[in-house]
């Protein structure tokens with residue numbers, strides 16, 4: 001059985017879908033809460049095949065008596081929300097700001113075009129195909145929450161208490177995290193990542209750090225990050241230290257006039273956190289932090305942000321394979337044959 005086809009029990013009536021694959025984008029963690037014949041999903045996968053695999057696993061856990069009546073969506077990134085299109089007759093809960101964030105999110109059709117229909121001779125196209133080529137976006141429709149809130153929302157699923165807390169702008173403009181106080185568990189969405197460098201689109205990082213500190217303050221002992229394996233409280237503390245390091249480095253390098261992409265390369269070459277995958281994401285997170293340091297309020301161009309990361313990834317890839325190297329600064333970039 002593959003890691004993507006089963007739910008891991010993490011507490012009584014609580015399961016995590018953990019498609020952990022280090023160094024990969026798009027394989028988000030999800031959750032299933034079951035109590036008293038009722039059930040709630042926390043996030044959905046990126047496309048219909050992955051979502052149907054999750055729903056099949058849920059059906060095996062639920063049996064004929066319980067049905068999923070609620071879906072909580074932690075934020076609007078497609079890898080946590082596109083699968084909502086597979087649900088019928090389900091209340092979908094997100095933050096009020098989620099609706100605003102959704103306006104800036106690529107549609108599935110745009111993702112399909114970027115990933116599957118764009119010539120592969122540019123770094124961004126190569127990078128997107130490499131990381132998102134396994135997903136099927138062409139048959140998806142974008143689904144918005146049917147119930148929204150700001151601040152905090154307390155729910156009950158059967159006898160289980162569920163506390164939703166808005167945190168944002170942080171990873172995106174519309175994040176929430178999910179606390180299950182009776183279970184001692186928090187689903188963080190992409191406010192926390194395990195195994196890879198995080199990527200943050202909205203920021204500032206202080207908001208992400210504040211959210212992680214609030215999650216710690218719940219006393220939860222099992223933390224389900226947006227991606228990667230389950231975290232302990234110490235793992236989350238270490239992650240907060242990491243975020244503080246990136247924030248402090250961003251401030252220092254910005255003050256020195258170092259462009260964000262160069263700052264990312266500098267941090268990668270400094271050798272800190274060698275155990276984390278996808279270091280090129282630092283280009284995106286640093287760019288986000290720089291925008292706040294510069295007082296910019298415009299919504300960034302997501303493709304341009306990914307392009308900076310793609311150029312770093314391609315430069316590192318070319319440095320690893322034999323043969324002539326290509327510059328990450330030039331326009332004649334040659335993607336490796338195996339993307």
Ligand SMILES: [Zn+2]
Nearest residue numbers: 028079190226
């Ligand atoms: Zn994600």
